[in-house]
Every structure is written in C-alpha cells, then in structure tokens.
Amino acid sequence: MSRKMLIDGEKEGDQQQFDYDLFVIGAGSGGVRASRTSAGFGAKVAICELPFHPISSELIGGVGGTCVIRGCVPKKILVYGATFRGEFEDARNFGWELAEQIDFNWKKLLHNKTQEITRLNGIYKRLLSNSGVTMIEGEGKLVDAHRVEVTQPDGSKKQYSAKHILIATGSRAQRVSIPGQELAITSDEALSLDELPKRVVILGGGYIAVEFASIWRGMGANVDVFYRKELPLRGFDDEMRAVVAKNLEGRGINLHPGTSLAELIKMEDGIRVLTDHGGEFMADVVLFATGRIPNTKRLSLEAVGVEVDKTGAIKVDEYSCTNVPSIWAVGDVTNRMNLTPVALMEGTCFSKTVFGGQPSKPDYKHIPCAVFSIPPMSVVGLSEQQALEEGKGDVLVFTSSFNPMKNTISGRQEKTVMKLVVDAETDEVLGASMCGPDAAEIMQGIAVALRCGATKAHFDSTVGIHPSAAEEFVTMRTLTRRVTAGVKPKINL
16 A cells, blocks of 8 residues: 555555554654544553653653653753853852852752653653543564554563554663773763762764763763764764864863774773874763764564664655555654754644644754753854855855853953854855854744745844844844855864
8 A cells, every 4th residue: 555545644554443543653852743633533542651760771761752751851950060160150140249169069950850851751641541542551662563562661562553663762872891890881871970070081073072071060060971973963063073072172171073982891999081183081980972873772673574774773665654654753762863842843744643643744844953062052053064055155154253141241251153144146044053052042033934935035034132242143244255066164263
C-alpha cells in the first residue's frame, strides 16, 4: 500500500482489530506531543516510558524525556545558578556592598533542581492522562509492524497491537573509547553530582561542553576544555564561535584547541588525565561531551525491517514515516535537527498527517536555537559560511560589537556581538546571530521576522527600544563586508 494512501486516510490493516490506533514508544517531548494531539483528533492512544530517574540508563528514564529530566530544563537551572557569581562581581560598582566571602551551597541547588524535574515529570503524566492517553510504564520494543512488547519494571511482559506505532525514544550521550573511559561521566551524571568539583576536564567542543564549562566555572571550579577543532561550536557561524571562545577565556576557562584525551588514570587525589599531545592534568571530574547517538539499540528494529543509517538513526521520509508504512519516528531518534521544539513540531505534524486528515511536513527553515554559555549565544537562519555554500550569490554582512550598557558601570570587559547576513540581490535577511546577555530572548523575535521574509530595509525602518541591546539589530546601517561565494571572508575580531 502506498504512503499516499496511508496519509489520505486508508490505513493498512483497517480490517484488523487493534488495541490502539496509536502506540508511542518514548514519552519525551516529541512522543508526548504526538500522543496528546493524536488523542485530540479522536485516536485511541497508548504510550510507554521507562521508570523515572534523574540519571538515565537502558532501564530507567521517565516521562518528560531528556529535555525535562536531564537536559534543557535542569541545565538552564544550573546556568541560572552559575550566572550569579558574575552578577555579584558586577554589583559592587552599582553600589552594592557585598561581603568578600560569598558562600555557595551546591547541595541546596541540586535538591531544588531535582524537586523541579520531579514536579515536571508529574505534570507531564497528568497532561497525558487528561488527554485520554493510556500511560504504560516499561521498556517497549517492536514485535512486528503492528505490535509492541513492553517489559514492565517487575520483569513481566505484555504485548499491545496498534494501527500505527510511533518511535520517539530520543538519544543518549556517548562515551569515547580510551583507556580509563569508565572514570568519566556524561551530561546525565553532570546534572546530579553529589559534590561540586573543584577541578574539571571536559572533552568536546559542542554546546554541551561549552555550557557545562560555563556552569562549573561560574560556581568556582577550575575548568579545562579539550576539542579537536580550532574553535568550539562546530557548525555555528565562525565569527560567533570566536566570540564565544574569547568570552569563555575571559571568564577564566582554559581552552585547548586541537587536543584530545588519550587516557584517564584513577589516583588517590583524583583522576590523572593524559592528552594526545603529552599533556597531563589532574581532575575531580572528567566530562565526555562528545555528542549524542540515537537511542535505537534495544528497539528490535531489525526484526521488523525498519531502516537506520550508520549512526543508528531511524530513516524517515518528509512526513516522518519509516520504510515500514505503519511505523513512524520523530525527534532525536531520527537525527534530523535535534532540538526539543523541533521534536514538538514533528510530533504535531505526525498527528495532523495520520489522524487529522491534514498531511503536514515539518518545516526546518529559520529555526532559532541558543547555546546557554555565559553569556549566551543565539542564532537563526544561515550563518555567513552556509549562505555562501548554498550559492546565494554575494552576501552582505552587517555586524555590531559594543560594550553593553551594564558593563560600562560594572567594568566587565566583555562585548556583545550581533550579526546579520543579507542576500545582496534581494535584500532578504538570511541569518542573524548574537552573543551577549539575553541573546535567546532577543533572537526569538528575530526568528519571527525571518519567517515572514524580512528584508534589511524592514530592519532599518523599525524603531528600536532605547536603551536596549536589542535595538542594535535595527540600527546596523554600515556594511561590514560584502562576500562572494568561493571567497573566504577576512574576519577581524
């Protein structure tokens, strides 16, 4: 049966009796959204998820998934906690008389963080229940194109049949294969450490590495970050990557580009860290922040013939359908654009397509994202490099680098940098980026403008909010450089 017939409403196996119209494996952001919206269209829905725990494994997880329990939410809570260190330093020049010694209680923050994610786990359960979705606790795996087997916490197993099966099991942190790798932790454990480390070594240059470096340094730890490339945050705009690196170093974080770890050795006073360049460091904690891999290993995909790529990600078409017409997948398990709001979008589009009679493809254009370093960076649309690679012709680049008004009093030497990438022929704004306080809050509004096809003339004709950093986006009148595809831009920082 063709995929078009499935989308148009004729479902394979319609003559069969199923327990559910939809069975979802994985109650993270994408799975919960797809379950609720499908139930809203009148579908009979069940969802399974592992028992709750802040630190995940193959046997524990929790409703809410990575973002709510061991990702975005608890990470941002720790970022807030770490930001206060700089705020206290800045406050003195604003007239606040602070004692020289300010104590930080890590255990109190950890307790409050855990309380919050536990509360959110309960809220997500209630959202499912109130939507009429049947919640089943346990590990799900495929039996065939229409059956799922769930292993419950007591070890018992039960099978359920469904007209459609949606896989939304997300991703999990991966470890690097070096001697002593068992001594390192991942982001899961990093969010639940019993003691605050004084010496930290981080392997990786992505957003997880940069964010945890900012968190631990903000809480007073000595932090060393090792990564293979010249700059952290591969895939982001090169100019903004350099700004983030400079800010990290300005905050006292030690960066080691072009360097990896070779071995970890357990010592009485910590972990001895050897690098591939012959360096040696001591650490209380070593964090592997070297990316995440799709969580597909225990789903029995091969038994049903669901195709995966070399990373283990489930292959799907533009409607999130696998090569097996009754099996679908959304979120990080598909390794398309691994962001929580994207998983929500994919889950909604799935529901509209399968149960709402509205064939809907996820739209990945102009999706904003943020790196919650201190200060944060946020982007939307194309970077300068991407605009040139996609053959947009000549690209106009407008930049603004300035000392935020707050820093003129606090004395902190840390500039905010903003950037617009514009199509020289059409005047359309192709991309925007910012590194500085409130970057994510500002970029959300810029994303709306880009979705509406805003031009540089639209930005120029918009009245700014004064005094604010955000107004710089509508006052950048002077061209920084014009770049032609194939010509490497010269960037002066």
